[in-house]
Amino acid sequence: MARINSVAELEELRKGILSKIEPDKPCIAICAGIACLGLGNDRVISAFEEEIRKQSLETKVDIRATGCHGFCEKGPIVVIYPEEICYLEVTPEDVPEIITQTVVGKKVIDRLIYTDPNTGAKAVHQFEIPFYKNQSRLLIGNNPKINPKSIEDYLAIGGYSALAKALFAMNPEQVLEEIKKANLRGRGGGGFPAGSKWETTRNAPGEEKYVIVNAHEGEPGAFMDRALFTGNPHLVLEGLIIGAYTIGSHQGFIYTRHDTPQLRENIDIALSEAKEYGLLGKNILGSGFNFNVEVHLDVGIFVSGESSALMRSIEGKAPEPRPKYIRTSVSGIWNKPSNLNNVETWANVPQIINNGSKWYSSIGTERSKGTKLISLSGNICNTGVVEVPMGTSLKEIIYNFGGGIPNGKKLKAVHFGGPMGGSIPESLIDSPLDFDVLSKLGTSLGAGDMLVLDEDNCMVEVARYFLDFLSGESCGKCVPCREGIRQMLKILTDITDGKGKEGDIELLEEIAGVVGEAALCSLGRSVPKPLLSMLKYFRDEYEAHIKDKRCPALFCKELKKGEL
Amino acid sequence: MSPTYEKADSGSGERRRSGKETMDNDRIEQILNEHQGQAGSLIKVLMEIQEQNHWLPREVLVKVSEKLEVPLSRVLRIATFYKTFSLTPKGRHEIHVCTGTACKVRGAQRVLDEVQELTGIKPGETDSDLKFSLETVNCQGCCSLGPMIEVDGKTHSKISPAEIADALKKYE
Ligand SMILES: Cc1cc2nc3c(=O)[nH]c(=O)nc-3n(C[C@H](O)[C@H](O)[C@H](O)COP(=O)(O)O)c2cc1C
Ligand code: FES
Numbered sequence: 001m002a003r004i005n006s007v008a009e010l011e012e013l014r015k016g017i018l019s020k021i022e023p024d025k026p027c028i029a030i031c032a033g034i035a036c037l038g039l040g041n042d043r044v045i046s047a048f049e050e051e052i053r054k055q056s057l058e059t060k061v062d063i064r065a066t067g068c069h070g071f072c073e074k075g076p077i078v079v080i081y082p083e084e085i086c087y088l089e090v091t092p093e094d095v096p097e098i099i100t101q102t103v104v105g106k107k108v109i110d111r112l113i114y115t116d117p118n119t120g121a122k123a124v125h126q127f128e129i130p131f132y133k134n135q136s137r138l139l140i141g142n143n144p145k146i147n148p149k150s151i152e153d154y155l156a157i158g159g160y161s162a163l164a165k166a167l168f169a170m171n172p173e174q175v176l177e178e179i180k181k182a183n184l185r186g187r188g189g190g191g192f193p194a195g196s197k198w199e200t201t202r203n204a205p206g207e208e209k210y211v212i213v214n215a216h217e218g219e220p221g222a223f224m225d226r227a228l229f230t231g232n233p234h235l236v237l238e239g240l241i242i243g244a245y246t247i248g249s250h251q252g253f254i255y256t257r258h259d260t261p262q263l264r265e266n267i268d269i270a271l272s273e274a275k276e277y278g279l280l281g282k283n284i285l286g287s288g289f290n291f292n293v294e295v296h297l298d299v300g301i302f303v304s305g306e307s308s309a310l311m312r313s314i315e316g317k318a319p320e321p322r323p324k325y326i327r328t329s330v331s332g333i334w335n336k337p338s339n340l341n342n343v344e345t346w347a348n349v350p351q352i353i354n355n356g357s358k359w360y361s362s363i364g365t366e367r368s369k370g371t372k373l374i375s376l377s378g379n380i381c382n383t384g385v386v387e388v389p390m391g392t393s394l395k396e397i398i399y400n401f402g403g404g405i406p407n408g409k410k411l412k413a414v415h416f417g418g419p420m421g422g423s424i425p426e427s428l429i430d431s432p433l434d435f436d437v438l439s440k441l442g443t444s445l446g447a448g449d450m451l452v453l454d455e456d457n458c459m460v461e462v463a464r465y466f467l468d469f470l471s472g473e474s475c476g477k478c479v480p481c482r483e484g485i486r487q488m489l490k491i492l493t494d495i496t497d498g499k500g501k502e503g504d505i506e507l508l509e510e511i512a513g514v515v516g517e518a519a520l521c522s523l524g525r526s527v528p529k530p531l532l533s534m535l536k537y538f539r540d541e542y543e544a545h546i547k548d549k550r551c552p553a554l555f556c557k558e559l560k561k562g563e564l
Numbered sequence: 565m566s567p568t569y570e571k572a573d574s575g576s577g578e579r580r581r582s583g584k585e586t587m588d589n590d591r592i593e594q595i596l597n598e599h600q601g602q603a604g605s606l607i608k609v610l611m612e613i614q615e616q617n618h619w620l621p622r623e624v625l626v627k628v629s630e631k632l633e634v635p636l637s638r639v640l641r642i643a644t645f646y647k648t649f650s651l652t653p654k655g656r657h658e659i660h661v662c663t664g665t666a667c668k669v670r671g672a673q674r675v676l677d678e679v680q681e682l683t684g685i686k687p688g689e690t691d692s693d694l695k696f697s698l699e700t701v702n703c704q705g706c707c708s709l710g711p712m713i714e715v716d717g718k719t720h721s722k723i724s725p726a727e728i729a730d731a732l733k734k735y736e
Contacts, residue, residue, distance in 0.1 A: 034706045035708045038704075038721055039709065039719075072707070072708035220664035222703065226705045259701075296607075296608070297607070299611060299648045300646055301646055315604060316603060375707070377669075377710075378666050378707075383708035383710075384708060449665075472647075
């Protein structure tokens with residue numbers, strides 16, 4: 001493929017790709033997201049390839065292995081175009097029938113489509129399934145249409161048009177203004193306005209500046225960044241290049257997971273394809289703008305997702321955070337100004353540039369704009385990736401998309417943000433998805449991992465679990481974090497073992513207060529959050545463990561004996 | 565409701581497999597030569613060697629130190645800081661039990677207890693026959709499959725403690 005040297009050539013290429021597409025030609029899109037892979041979808045894909053060969057349909061039917069479709073609970077998922085018939089829980093044994101009946105015969109196989117477990121109603125198309133209905137899948141909705149290993153599929157849906165617009169129709173100041181007006185807030189946990197962060201880096205002294213994608217996704221229960229980045233790598237890359245142009249950076253880094261081979265592979269392919277087409281490297285699209293990207297791998301410790309630790313890690317050093325008064329936007333990698341954003345934050349950029357900040361800020365709540373990807377997991381019927389406008393109520397997410405709580409159990413709590421987040425009780429689930437509302441309630445939206453807990457979960461045990469996790473994932477550099485977590489963990493372990501003492505809760509609150517104030521980085525400073533939120537809403541459970549030696553959820557082994 | 569094949573082992577074939585085979589020195593040399601004198605590539609180099617060899621022998625670390633011109637103390641610090649690096653040989657089969665939140669809520673602890681019982685080793689350990697190594701991992705990103713374990717990169721989803729013995733029987 002020859003490189004593209006102008007917007008006209010880009011549009012020419014796009015036209016060429018679109019003209020090759022035959023709208024009536026059947027295409028089988030098979031989800032190859034991480035959950036579907038775990039369910040053996042590689043065997044489903046081979047079965048399709050084999051059956052197509054057997055029936056000599058190679059020229060008549062296309063196959064597309066795609067990124068995550070979101071409805072992980074029902075994988076492997078297969079969508080048959082052009083009718084967009086959606087089949088769930090497909091096995092290799094189903095494949096010959098799908099080809100003969102549906103692809104060739106144009107008949108729907110009843111057994112493979114979605115059936116509502118409550119009403120028995122059937123849904124033939126993805127958009128009719130309650131899980132998908134009423135979501136706003138602006139970021140992840142294109143996944144079924146894209147082979148993430150092919151830049152052509154991304155170009156076919158309008159990819160890189162925002163980059164062309166930014167480079168040729170806008171100057172960096174105008175792009176920055178648009179991002180600021182859109183009020184795009186960071187999706188990695190803190191919700192910091194992306195525009196002002198970009199501006200700080202842009203204005204920081206020094207010629208050399210860096211832009212970075214944080215694709216570490218270390219929070220247990222968070223899998224939306226992986227789903228988005230693996231499924232549509234060019235979307236994130238396009239956002240990054242636009243950011244680099246705006247900030248005045250010529251070198252970018254992607255910091256990503258070492259343990260997700262499909263993610264690594266798709267990123268590598270996307271980078272080399274973008275380079276080949278002249279969308280990366282020297283003189284991008286003939287604009288005179290140069291930009292390169294390098295991939296770095298995390299090595300399996302949670303703290304390396306923290307901004308300053310991540311930058312140390314890119315330098316090849318141990319990922320130890322440093323005090324926040326030195327801002328990484330001004331002094332980051334090799335002490336050069338470095339702008340770090342989350343995968344989802346970057347992915348929002350192209351649509352803001354394409355549609356304008358006015359359009360973007362019409363979605364969401366007053367201070368939280370756009371849509372948010374949520375990884376929904378725990379005691380929920382439909383585990384998966386959900387994308388909804390900010391402001392959607394938690395109740396809607398749990399019941400409309402999540403399908404409610406399995407096994408007839410009662411909902412007890414919703415936990416956001418993993419070990420650095422907080423829990424809120426069932427009584428507050430009418431609350432909207434909103435950075436500020438959730439943080440006022442004592443939790444935080446975090447990266448968007450929403451853990452649903454039913455009545456069988458012990459809230460003392462959940463807090464103990466998070467501290468246990470953090471004790472292994474803290475870098476150990478500062479004393480309040482290193483020792484504080486250990487002591488809190490010890491007390492909580494005692495409580496779950498039935499050895500809780502009068503005064504333990506107060507002591508926990510005191511240590512939590514010190515760690516929260518004195519720790520070096522946000523990991524340590526967030527340590528108290530899960531615990532304090534639980535003491536706020538579930539204090540009686542802690543007291544029952546200590547005073548009555550009773551675990552109300554009947555979870556703690558040592559305390560079960562005390563039950564009637 | 566659950567598909568019938570979900571208990572079967574599966575997973576993408578390209579995931580690494582483990583084994584006792586020692587790494588061929590040519591490959592190490594090749595990795596080191598690619599990064600000669602580049603101290604900033606330390607983590608990348610260790611990672612590549614770990615992925616190929618499944619552990620980092622001391623003599624290899626010494627070589628890394630020399631080639632990349634990084635003090636051995638720093639090589640050791642990085643190699644011991646990150647959980648992904650192992651300074652001891654791994655078993656022929658690596659078992660990863662996910663103890664991420666979603667898997668935990670769905671009973672990962674009982675699964676882990678059972679794996680420990682069957683293999684006689686704790687997380688971080690390798691048995692004396694070098695058959696199994698056991699690790700806990702945090703969220704593999706497929707929470708809908710929990711509780712789940714991975715053996716040599718193959719996923720065993722929605723596994724119950726009772727099914728583990730059967731799942732491990734296949735491995736020699
Ligand atoms: C211990 C710790 C781990 C973190 N892990 C991640 C992560 O995996 N991904 C991420 O995007 N942000 C993570 N963050 C937040 C980052 O430090 C940073 O705020 C974020 O990447 C900035 O991007 P945003 O402004 O787009 O949200 C973590 C923070 C802490 C304290
Ligand atoms: S918690 Fe186990 S895969 Fe996510």
